[in-house]
Amino acid sequence: MTFIAKPKVHHPSLQKNEIGLTRRDYEGSITTLCAGCGHDSITAAVIQAFWELSIPPHRVAKLSGIGCSSKTPAYFLREAHGFNSVHGRMPAVATGANAANSDLTYIGVSGDGDSLSIGLGQMCHAIRRNLNMLYVLENNGVYGLTKGQFSASADKGSTAKKGEANTMEAIDSVLLALTLGATFVARSFSGDKAQLVPIIKAGLAHKGFAFIDVISPCVTFNDHEGSTKSYAYTRDHSVSVVQADFVPPAEEITTEYDEGTVQNVMLHDGEWVRLRKIAKDYDPTNRDAAYAYIRDRQRAGEVLTGLLYISTDSRDMHDQSDTVPRPLIDVPYAQLCPGSAELDKLQKNFR
Numbered sequence: 001m002t003f004i005a006k007p008k009v010h011h012p013s014l015q016k017n018e019i020g021l022t023r024r025d026y027e028g029s030i031t032t033l034c035a036g037c038g039h040d041s042i043t044a045a046v047i048q049a050f051w052e053l054s055i056p057p058h059r060v061a062k063l064s065g066i067g068c069s070s071k072t073p074a075y076f077l078r079e080a081h082g083f084n085s086v087h088g089r090m091p092a093v094a095t096g097a098n099a100a101n102s103d104l105t106y107i108g109v110s111g112d113g114d115s116l117s118i119g120l121g122q123m124c125h126a127i128r129r130n131l132n133m134l135y136v137l138e139n140n141g142v143y144g145l146t147k148g149q150f151s152a153s154a155d156k157g158s159t160a161k162k163g164e165a166n167t168m169e170a171i172d173s174v175l176l177a178l179t180l181g182a183t184f185v186a187r188s189f190s191g192d193k194a195q196l197v198p199i200i201k202a203g204l205a206h207k208g209f210a211f212i213d214v215i216s217p218c219v220t221f222n223d224h225e226g227s228t229k230s231y232a233y234t235r236d237h238s239v240s241v242v243q244a245d246f247v248p249p250a251e252e253i254t255t256e257y258d259e260g261t262v263q264n265v266m267l268h269d270g271e272w273v274r275l276r277k278i279a280k281d282y283d284p285t286n287r288d289a290a291y292a293y294i295r296d297r298q299r300a301g302e303v304l305t306g307l308l309y310i311s312t313d314s315r316d317m318h319d320q321s322d323t324v325p326r327p328l329i330d331v332p333y334a335q336l337c338p339g340s341a342e343l344d345k346l347q348k349n350f351r
Contacts, residue, residue, distance in 0.1 A: 006030060018054035026051045028075040038190030038216030039068060039138050043075045045193050046107070046136070049200035050077060061097055061104045065090040065119060067145055069111030069138035069216075088119025091126035094133055095317070101327040102318055105204065106133035113143045116152035116171045127180045127209050132316040134203040134210045137173055138190075140218040148221030161221045172298075174308060177211045178291050183311035184210035185290070187304060190217070199307060208314035215303060284310050 006027065014022040026047045031040050050060070057079035064070035066087035073082055081104070085093045094108050115123045115137050126135070141154040148161045152171045159165050177185045184206045188196040196214065203210030283289060290309040297304045324331060 017051055019056060021051070021054075021057075023047060023051045025079075026057060026077055028073070028078045031072075031075045033068060033071065034219050036219040037068070038140065038214075038218075039072050040075070041190040041193065042136065042138055042196070042214050042216060043072050045190075045196040045200055047076045048193070048197050049204065052197070053201055053204060055105055055204070059104055061094075061101075061106050063090050063094050063097070063106070063108045065110055065114040067111040067114045067143070068140075068218075069109055070114060072109050072138070073107075088114055088117070088122055090114070091119065091122040091131070091135075095126060095129065095131055098131055098133065098317065099323075099328065101329050102132065102323075103327050106131075107204075108133055108135045110135070110137050111144075112137065112139045112141060112151040112153035112173070116173060116176075120152075120171075124176075124180055127177060127182045127211070129317045130181075130183055130208045130314065130320065132207055132209070132318070134200065134206075135212070136200075137211070137213045138216045139173065139213050140216050142218050142221045144218055144221065148218070172294075173211075173213045174304075175291060175294060177213075178287055178294075178309055182211045182309070183208040183314035184307075185309040186211070186307045187213045187215070189215045189303075189305055192305070195305060202307060202310075206310065206314065208311070208316045215305075282306070284308060285312055 006029070010022055010024055014024065016022055028043075031037075031043070033039055050057070057077045058081075060077055060080040061083070062073040062077060062080050063083050063085065064073050065085050070084060070090070073084070083093055083097070090108050090110055094106055097104075098106055110119065110123075123135070126133075139153055141151055141158065142148045142160070143151055150158075150160055150166045150168070153173065154160075154166045154168075155170045156166055156168060174185055174187050184203055186199045186203065188199050190196070199212055203212055282293075284307050287309055294304050294308065328336070
């Protein structure tokens with residue numbers, strides 16, 4: 001459906017932001033993800049956040065790796081700069097781009113497979129460098145593009161589409177980010193737009209690595225073996241003239257609940273996830289307390305959502321490296337490459 005262009009005609013009464021753009025100006029191409037996918041809800045939240053902050057789309061760089069999640073930058077900010085990297089290498093590309101041009105607003109979209117498996121080392125060093133970017137991890141616990149195998153974030157004991165149980169411990173991206181020293185750590189649910197939009201706005205305003213893990217249910221690979229509504233069951237009990245899959249449209253999952261409360265949310269396969277929204281008196285500046293509280297809620301079978309940690313003294317990669325104040329792309333060539341004589345002077349200091 002990417003060949004279908006969205007109509008460019010806007011209704012004259014559409015609300016405009018401070019720079020005169022409507023929300024439609026922050027959209028991208030038509031999504032090709034499964035109907036009801038949580039990733040599309042995240043896309044809508046990203047569009048809303050950028051529009052509310054009145055960030056010019058052409059001053060944004062959006063980056064991704066490989067996976068269902070990495071397709072989503074095509075669906076927002078069509079006027080932004082974009083780069084789709086190889087599997088797991090998005091943080092390295094973002095680091096290079098940010099090093100050359102620190103004036104752009106950077107957003108990276110990744111998945112639990114792209115970030116916590118093949119790209120784990122890449123993400124770790126982006127956190128360590130405190131790269132100034134918003135990093136959105138769309139977390140569904142499966143490899144959607146390769147037919148629903150367990151990802152590194154799949155909980156121990158959870159079952160896959162074919163019914164096998166996961167025997168490995170999950171990598172919790174939020175706890176990992178806290179351990180590695182991330183200066184902004186949050187978790188949300190794709191269906192809770194009221195919470196997700198402000199968190200994205202806060203992440204965009206943060207100077208440093210802003211990490212948001214978003215629980216985003218997969219509508220395609222929740223039909224486990226044993227279900228009478230699964231593809232496998234239908235094939236076993238019917239005579240097919242062709243071998244084909246059809247992903248039925250499903251309604252996106254949304255919810256609203258107050259701070260400090262727990263909300264049980266039913267997923268598409270009938271299973272439940274328990275979400276707890278942090279209380280108003282929660283202190284997000286205490287890293288150790290945040291880690292302990294997350295672990296405590298995990299033991300209670302809950303997924304903690306909200307702004308979990310933020311550093312009050314965040315120095316990004318450019319501050320730590322003491323780079324020149326203006327972007328490298330604006331520095332004259334003669335200053336970037338002063339010649340062999342200047343290089344000889346520098347080398348004398350190390351002899």
